[in-house]
Amino acid sequence: MLGEIVDEVTRELFLSEAVAYLQEDAADTSEQLAVREAVSRRLDFLDANFLTALSGFIRATEARGDAALAKLLTTIRTEVLSQVSGRMPLAAQVLDRVVREMDRDVRLRILREAVSEHARKLPDGVPGADLDTLSATASKFIDEMEDQREVPDRRLLARLCLVREELRLLREELRFTGGAAADGLPPEPVRSNVPQRCAAFLKELVAVGDPLRRVALLSRTLEQDWDGAAPRQKPQTSFQADQPDWVRPGRFLATLQSMVVAVETEAAADKAVAMAASASGKGGGAAADAAPPGAKQAPVLQRLEAIRAEALSVLDRMQAGSGLGAGYVDGAGAPAAAGVEASGAEASGAGEPLEVEVLPGEADGGSGNGEGAQGGKPPAPDAEAEARTAGPSRRHPDEVVDRGLREALLAAYGLQGQLAPDAPVLLVDLAAVKRSARNIRNANHCPPALVDYTGREFVVFARLPPKPGQAPGPGPGPARAPAGAAASGAGTGTGAYGGAAGAASAGGAGIIRVAPLAVCRQLKPGEAGDRRAAEGVVGAFRHATRLGAFKTQRRSANKTVPGATPLKTAGLTYAVYTRTSVPGLYAHQLGRPDREDAMVGVLRAVTGVLDAQHAPHMRMLRAYGRGHEYHGKGTGPFCTLSYTSNYHNRLHVDQDDPPLSFITWWLEGAGALRGGAFRLANLRIRFTPLQGTTLLLNTKELLHGTEACAPVPGRSGVRRIGAALWVREAVVHAWRQWRAGAMARYRERVGASGVRDRAKAIRKACEFAEKEVAKQGTGAAAERARVMREGARRMPAFCGDLFDEGAVRAAWGLWDVRTVQASAPARKPVAV
Numbered sequence: 089m090l091g092e093i094v095d096e097v098t099r100e101l102f103l104s105e106a107v108a109y110l111q112e113d114a115a116d117t118s119e120q121l122a123v124r125e126a127v128s129r130r131l132d133f134l135d136a137n138f139l140t141a142l143s144g145f146i147r148a149t150e151a152r153g154d155a156a157l158a159k160l161l162t163t164i165r166t167e168v169l170s171q172v173s174g175r176m177p178l179a180a181q182v183l184d185r186v187v188r189e190m191d192r193d194v195r196l197r198i199l200r201e202a203v204s205e206h207a208r209k210l211p212d213g214v215p216g217a218d219l220d221t222l223s224a225t226a227s228k229f230i231d232e233m234e235d236q237r238e239v240p241d242r243r244l245l246a247r248l249c250l251v252r253e254e255l256r257l258l259r260e261e262l263r264f265t266g267g268a269a270a271d272g273l274p275p276e277p278v279r280s281n282v283p284q285r286c287a288a289f290l291k292e293l294v295a296v297g298d299p300l301r302r303v304a305l306l307s308r309t310l311e312q313d314w315d316g317a318a319p320r321q322k323p324q325t326s327f328q329a330d331q332p333d334w335v336r337p338g339r340f341l342a343t344l345q346s347m348v349v350a351v352e353t354e355a356a357a358d359k360a361v362a363m364a365a366s367a368s369g370k371g372g373g374a375a376a377d378a379a380p381p382g383a384k385q386a387p388v389l390q391r392l393e394a395i396r397a398e399a400l401s402v403l404d405r406m407q408a409g410s411g412l413g414a415g416y417v418d419g420a421g422a423p424a425a426a427g428v429e430a431s432g433a434e435a436s437g438a439g440e441p442l443e444v445e446v447l448p449g450e451a452d453g454g455s456g457n458g459e460g461a462q463g464g465k466p467p468a469p470d471a472e473a474e475a476r477t478a479g480p481s482r483r484h485p486d487e488v489v490d491r492g493l494r495e496a497l498l499a500a501y502g503l504q505g506q507l508a509p510d511a512p513v514l515l516v517d518l519a520a521v522k523r524s525a526r527n528i529r530n531a532n533h534c535p536p537a538l539v540d541y542t543g544r545e546f547v548v549f550a551r552l553p554p555k556p557g558q559a560p561g562p563g564p565g566p567a568r569a570p571a572g573a574a575a576s577g578a579g580t581g582t583g584a585y586g587g588a589a590g591a592a593s594a595g596g597a598g599i600i601r602v603a604p605l606a607v608c609r610q611l612k613p614g615e616a617g618d619r620r621a622a623e624g625v626v627g628a629f630r631h632a633t634r635l636g637a638f639k640t641q642r643r644s645a646n647k648t649v650p651g652a653t654p655l656k657t658a659g660l661t662y663a664v665y666t667r668t669s670v671p672g673l674y675a676h677q678l679g680r681p682d683r684e685d686a687m688v689g690v691l692r693a694v695t696g697v698l699d700a701q702h703a704p705h706m707r708m709l710r711a712y713g714r715g716h717e718y719h720g721k722g723t724g725p726f727c728t729l730s731y732t733s734n735y736h737n738r739l740h741v742d743q744d745d746p747p748l749s750f751i752t753w754w755l756e757g758a759g760a761l762r763g764g765a766f767r768l769a770n771l772r773i774r775f776t777p778l779q780g781t782t783l784l785l786n787t788k789e790l791l792h793g794t795e796a797c798a799p800v801p802g803r804s805g806v807r808r809i810g811a812a813l814w815v816r817e818a819v820v821h822a823w824r825q826w827r828a829g830a831m832a833r834y835r836e837r838v839g840a841s842g843v844r845d846r847a848k849a850i851r852k853a854c855e856f857a858e859k860e861v862a863k864q865g866t867g868a869a870a871e872r873a874r875v876m877r878e879g880a881r882r883m884p885a886f887c888g889d890l891f892d893e894g895a896v897r898a899a900w901g902l903w904d905v906r907t908v909q910a911s912a913p914a915r916k917p918v919a920v
Contacts, residue, residue: 090164131172203219289318344392536772537774538772540765545608548606554600601908604904640655647737652735652736659726660820660823671825672823705748736797750814753808830879837856
């Protein structure tokens with residue numbers, strides 16, 4: 089059929105141009121007219137597969153570079169759609185016009201015109217239709233899409249659901265304002281037989297007080313057919329048994345409206361009873377002391393309306409397609425870490441990244457981070473206390489389910505009572521983690537995350553091979569990898585997700601050696617102490633950035649995404665390949681005590697949070713550094729820190745970092761951010777950092793990266809600050825050698841008489857030695873080496889031993905290795 093249309097159009101155009109050439113006149117048949125006539129003669133014979141085939145031909149011709157044919161085929165498709173639309177009923181034509189518009193205000197304008205008093209005489213080709221017919225037609229389209237096994241177009245479904253909600257609001261508006269269009273307009277009919285699975289999911293949502301968590305659940309449920317939304321329900325009829333049972337947008341909103349109407353009806357009945365009792369004089373004083381009629385239903389209605397607003401926000405993101413095609417996506421439909429390739433097949437089902445809204449006064453440690461779903465309204469009062477999202481989409485297959493082993497692991501590291509009660513504890517096999525990292529690099533593909541721990545605290549332990557002669561721990565249990573865990577060649581497969589976790593849940597006697605890979609903690613801005621701590625950190629960063637305390641540094645291409653916001657650093661460094669560079673502060677901090685003081689303020693504020701959130705490992709790092717605080721009292725055991733804002737980078741490891749370092753995240757300003765999830769790729773974990781999320785991380789073993797992040801248009805005043813803190817032995821050793829050598833050179837050449845302040849003397853000595861090095865020109869590197877060799881010789885007397893390697897209990901390249909009795913509920917930790 090398509091070939092016939094193309095042949096006819098080509099022939100008509102050729103004949104028209106030939107006649108025009110002979111008559112020395114303009115052609116009387118345009119391409120548009122020829123296409124219209126050819127399509128109209130065959131419109132009755134076109135079936136549903138025609139447009140699918142036509143779209144495929146258009147893509148093929150564009151790929152081949154045949155622009156003329158691609159243009160003709162596109163004109164044919166436009167004309168077919170136009171003529172099919174013209175034959176549709178009036179209500180369907182209105183909906184066809186409406187669903188072409190992304191903007192809500194434009195859609196409402198078209199709908200108002202269609203249902204106005206003079207709808208039959210409207211300009212611009214908008215046909216007239218009544219509200220009942222429009223609502224029924226929209227519901228029919230939604231039901232037909234949701235009754236299919238696979239929803240063919242979720243963006244279209246989301247927009248249709250929004251249109252139906254806009255029609256509902258328009259109905260309420262007309263009933264309130266009156267007018268001819270509202271004459272005899274009944275309330276919107278609601279479903280009496282609501283889908284049981286949708287009702288179960290809605291019941292669970294009503295019980296969730298945290299708006300962020302509700303939005304996370306809604307996003308996961310509405311953007312894809314998620315089996316974890318609610319338990320499967322037994323079909324009530326044989327007809328329902330043949331239909332898909334998923335919680336889908338149209339069904340969910342219909343169920344929500346039915347529940348709202350039921351609660352409102354109950355409240356109205358209570359009011360009627362109260363009025364009747366009041367009129368009859370019954371009840372007396374007892375009635376005066378009772379709650380006013382409808383008070384019992386008010387909180388439920390408020391929660392239902394909040395859920396409706398949140399669901400509409402999720403659907404608005406879906407219909408806008410924000411995020412689609414703007415970045416990489418993984419196999420689960422979640423945005424993949426930047427710079428990691430994903431196939432086109434995976435991209436087709438992409439979902440939306442979590443959107444975090446920060447309300448005015450909250451970002452600087454205020455009471456929570458409400459979800460963008462509320463459209464700028466503050467969260468419900470009961471949610472302001474926590475304002476966190478929780479609840480992973482499913483249980484990670486390596487999560488420890490044996491309570492005794494879980495308590496033993498936490499007790500071994502002093503974490504009992506420190507984490508949230510529901511914090512997942514994972515036990516993974518170290519060999520499998522390494523194998524997964526190799527697979528991801530080789531495939532250049534990020535496997536889908538199995539869990540989203542946004543707003544949740546969690547711990548990941550690696551299980552090490554036993555020592556020679558040591559009895560192995562409990563044998564692996566049955567592989568428990570969920571469907572799809574090994575779907576990607578980059579994933580770890582059941583070997584990783586069966587062994588350690590199976591042993592963890594099987595119990596059994598035996599000693600296992602473990603080490604922490606990740607410990608994630610969350611501040612609670614609803615609590616006064618945490619709020620003040622967050623305010624202090626954000627204020628310190630604001631002051632430091634204003635003074636220029638951080639400066640952009642070059643990073644390797646395998647970590648950096650072109651065009652992303654830069655990573656800036658401050659603190660100690662040693663650029664060994666820069667001839668005139670000497671160990672010490674970054675160049676932009678030299679001679680600027682205000683910048684150094686601002687950096688110290690940041691370190692003290694962040695260290696205070698880490699001391700409270702990660703006390704056991706902060707003690708370990710202090711013991712490792714023998715109590716040295718390189719930037720002054722209260723700055724912690726860190727020599728260097730980084731600063732980013734709305735950062736975005738590639739999956740990578742930090743081969744030069746120590747086995748354990750910290751990453752922290754903070755929110756400044758007010759507005760909304762979309763995306764920015766942090767990925768632990770070879771653990772298949774992701775989470776979106778919130779206010780005061782802190783992470784102790786093994787950056788050498790875990791591939792990690794940050795997804796793209798963008799402010800929501802119109803609400804772009806918020807920034808997500810990311811800051812990493814670490815100590816590098818090589819930098820500290822070089823810095824100490826330089827200081828000791830500079831002091832020796834200074835005393836030899838100048839003398840140190842009259843200088844009683846040791847810190848001032850060292851600073852003057854370093855300045856003197858740096859000038860000596862710079863004067864050597866091409867021999868600067870050799871002169872620097874001479875100073876540092878002298879410093880190495882004098883270091884024991886100058887500053888003593890710098891590090892205590894025994895404090896970190898290292899093995900297999902990991903720190904803090906301990907043994908745990910797998911079968912015991914808890915035991916005293918044993919250092920290895």
